[in-house]
Amino acid sequence: MNIDSIRNGLVIDHIKSGKAMEIYHYLNLDSLDCQIAIIKNATSKRMGKKDIIKIDAEISVDVDVLGYIDPNITVNFIENGVKVKKLHPELPVQITDIIKCSNPRCITSIEQDIHHIFKLSDKEKGIYRCIYCDSTPKVTKE
Amino acid sequence: MRHLIDISDLSVTEIDELIDVANDIIDNPEKYQEKCKHKKIATLFFEPSTRTRLSFEAAMLELGGSVLGFSEAASSSAAKGESISDTVRVVSFYADIIAMRHFKEGAPMVASMKSDVPIINAGDGGHNHPTQTLTDLLTIKREKGGLDNLTIGLCGDLKFGRTVHSLISAMTRYKNIKFVLISPSELRLPDYIKNDVLEKNNVPYSEYTSIEEAMPELDILYMTRVQKERFFNEADYERLKDSCILNSEKMKFAKEDMIVLHPLPRVNEITTDVDDDKRACYFKQAKNGKYIRMALILKLLEVE
Ligand SMILES: [Zn+2]
Numbered sequence: 001m002n003i004d005s006i007r008n009g010l011v012i013d014h015i016k017s018g019k020a021m022e023i024y025h026y027l028n029l030d031s032l033d034c035q036i037a038i039i040k041n042a043t044s045k046r047m048g049k050k051d052i053i054k055i056d057a058e059i060s061v062d063v064d065v066l067g068y069i070d071p072n073i074t075v076n077f078i079e080n081g082v083k084v085k086k087l088h089p090e091l092p093v094q095i096t097d098i099i100k101c102s103n104p105r106c107i108t109s110i111e112q113d114i115h116h117i118f119k120l121s122d123k124e125k126g127i128y129r130c131i132y133c134d135s136t137p138k139v140t141k142e
Numbered sequence: 143m144r145h146l147i148d149i150s151d152l153s154v155t156e157i158d159e160l161i162d163v164a165n166d167i168i169d170n171p172e173k174y175q176e177k178c179k180h181k182k183i184a185t186l187f188f189e190p191s192t193r194t195r196l197s198f199e200a201a202m203l204e205l206g207g208s209v210l211g212f213s214e215a216a217s218s219s220a221a222k223g224e225s226i227s228d229t230v231r232v233v234s235f236y237a238d239i240i241a242m243r244h245f246k247e248g249a250p251m252v253a254s255m256k257s258d259v260p261i262i263n264a265g266d267g268g269h270n271h272p273t274q275t276l277t278d279l280l281t282i283k284r285e286k287g288g289l290d291n292l293t294i295g296l297c298g299d300l301k302f303g304r305t306v307h308s309l310i311s312a313m314t315r316y317k318n319i320k321f322v323l324i325s326p327s328e329l330r331l332p333d334y335i336k337n338d339v340l341e342k343n344n345v346p347y348s349e350y351t352s353i354e355e356a357m358p359e360l361d362i363l364y365m366t367r368v369q370k371e372r373f374f375n376e377a378d379y380e381r382l383k384d385s386c387i388l389n390s391e392k393m394k395f396a397k398e399d400m401i402v403l404h405p406l407p408r409v410n411e412i413t414t415d416v417d418d419d420k421r422a423c424y425f426k427q428a429k430n431g432k433y434i435r436m437a438l439i440l441k442l443l444e445v446e
Contacts, residue, residue, distance in 0.1 A: 105267050107248040112225050114252065122338070132248025133269055 009034075010061065011076040012053040017041050019070055020051035026069055026098065027061060029053070047072075064092035071126065091126055094119050099137045106133040144442055145254040145261040149272040149312045156441075157312075160276060161283050163437035164430070171204070174436065177445050178207035184237035185211035186229070187264070189245040193406065193428075194264050194273075198241045201435035210237060215245075227256040234258040239443055242266075260442035268304050273438065274405055275308040277431040282362060284430065285401045285423055290317040293359050297324040298366035298386045298411060300331040305405045306366055307335060314343045321347040322356045326382040329368065352385050357395035363388070365404040365411055365424075389413040396421065403427055 015023060020038050029036055034057035044050040066073045067089030077085040100116045101108045108114050108130070118128040118137060129136055146152065152160070167174050183202040185195050190213055199209040226244070230253040233240060241262045242250045247269035254261040265271040283289055294313060296306050300323055310331075313319050321340065323331050330349065340347050350356040357363070368386050370379050388402065393416060404412060404424040416422050439445075 103247065105245075105247050105269075107226065107244070107246040107252050107266075110246060111227070111249075111252055113227075130248070132251050133267075134247075 005081065006054055006056050006078045007081050008058050009054070009056045009078050010059070011078060012055075012061075012066070013050070013074045013076060014044070014047065014072050015051035015053065016070050016072065017047070017049040017051050020053055023053060023066065023069055023073075026065055029055070032057060032059065034059075063087055063089040065095065065098055067091050068095050068098065068128070091120055091123060095128065101130040101133060101135060102137065103130065103133050103135040106130060106135065108132055143258075143260055145250075145257075145263075146272050146438065146442065147251050147254055147261070147263045148270050149275045149308050151272070154315050157276070157279060160434060160437045160441060161280050163440060164280050164433040165284070167433050167436050174205055174440075176206040177440060178202060178205035178443065181205075181207040181238045181443060181445075182236070183207060183209050183211075183439065184233050184240045185209060185213075185243075185264070186233060186240060187211065187213045187243045188215040188249070189243050189265070189267075190214045191243055191265060194243060195241075197428075197431045198262075198264060198273075198435055201432050201439055204432070205436055205439060207238075207439075211241075226252045229253075230257045230261070239439060262438065262442065265304075268302055270308060271304055272308065273431070273435055274305050275312050276434045276438065277427060278305070278309050278364070278403060278405075279312060280430045280434045281403060281423060281427040282401075285426070286361060289313070290319070292316075292318075292361045293320045293322060295322040295324055295353075295356050295360040295363045296331075296366070297353060297356075297363060297388070299329045299368050300325045300366075301329040302369075303366045306331075306364065309364065310335060311339050314339060314345045319345055321345065322360060323347055323349045324351070324353055324356050324386070325349075326351060326368075326385055328378070328382065353388060353392050354395055357392060357400075358397070360396065360400050363396070363400060363402045365402060365408070367407075367409055367411055387411050387413065388416055390415040390419065393419055393421065 020040055037054040039052040041049045042052055063075055071091055073089060075087045076083050095118050097116050108116055117131045119131055121127050121129045127136060183198060185198050187195050195213055202209050226249050234257045237259060239260045241264045242253055243264040244266050247267040249266050250261055250263035263270055263272055300306050365388055400421055401423045402421055406424060406428055
């Protein structure tokens, strides 16, 4: 696969270096059978070093989830070898069933079939809180 | 249909209205004694709290309604492993309103998502206890004449004390409020409340480790329990608990019109010699709890 010549698919760019695998995991990319290139520590004028993921297939991506993981990411949509759209994901207002509440005193620890929902409580700092117990997720984000 | 899960579910105007209704109930109880005739409250207490449960039940009975429910998880379907969602779906066939206490944080919110009748959070673990906060606000309004321009001392376990956290977030919505935080350094108010609630709303606060130093400037002293299990060892507990004990000697440093509040039950953090001081308002506060719950039940059941 020539990583520069995707025909139809998407390029997830400006990923903070070292975070590519985390995004690979969140987007469930291991369930795809198309070609996927993960480029780590590419040089970037703006960032010094960055990671890039190139996916050679038209898949739908929950851009908002990417905004939660890393708001600096850009998503480029490629059609017939041409970039047709570029998106800067924003911090989602709510994330459902992406991360689990880690508070052992939270009702989510015992109630069956419950959705794990976090709401954005501080946009500037990117802080999310569990809607049930108000605790912040343990996943470390910088 | 409305629920009360968190004190911030109510606007300042709605809180003022509840306080007005509660005051009217206190002045004219006979006007209200049949308001909830043929209505039922279910008190679902998955965690025992006799005081809070009786307060809800007395409130409904005084409105002419009736009560059903359970007082501990062991005597409920939860002991058989039933989910909150299922329990609430079923109970909402039998009752017009539900007061729920649960040991897990967020349980009443889960209930509110599945219930056909209003849910009142009667305490969810160490998280929220909005009817305690309403009780505190009613008491402050009655004793101090208003909710603005107050210096409020909070003393005891400020780290885990949910009544303190809720009171802070409720009081920051009023004008010219100042907090004085009194606690051993191990039990200081968490940073996220200082940053996200106090500093974000430009509410001034100061911190002390003993009551005496803080006392002269206070309009209200809100005492809470320091629980032994919060400490790693007995020696720390013994050393620190005295700094958060109020006695008649320390009351001498207080203003003539200061009031002392406590959510009760107390253990030893207020010595009984303070009870006779006219500034001790914690038993009045317990009494007010019933009246504000009556006002809340009327509001949520939309009874005129
Ligand atoms: Zn939670």
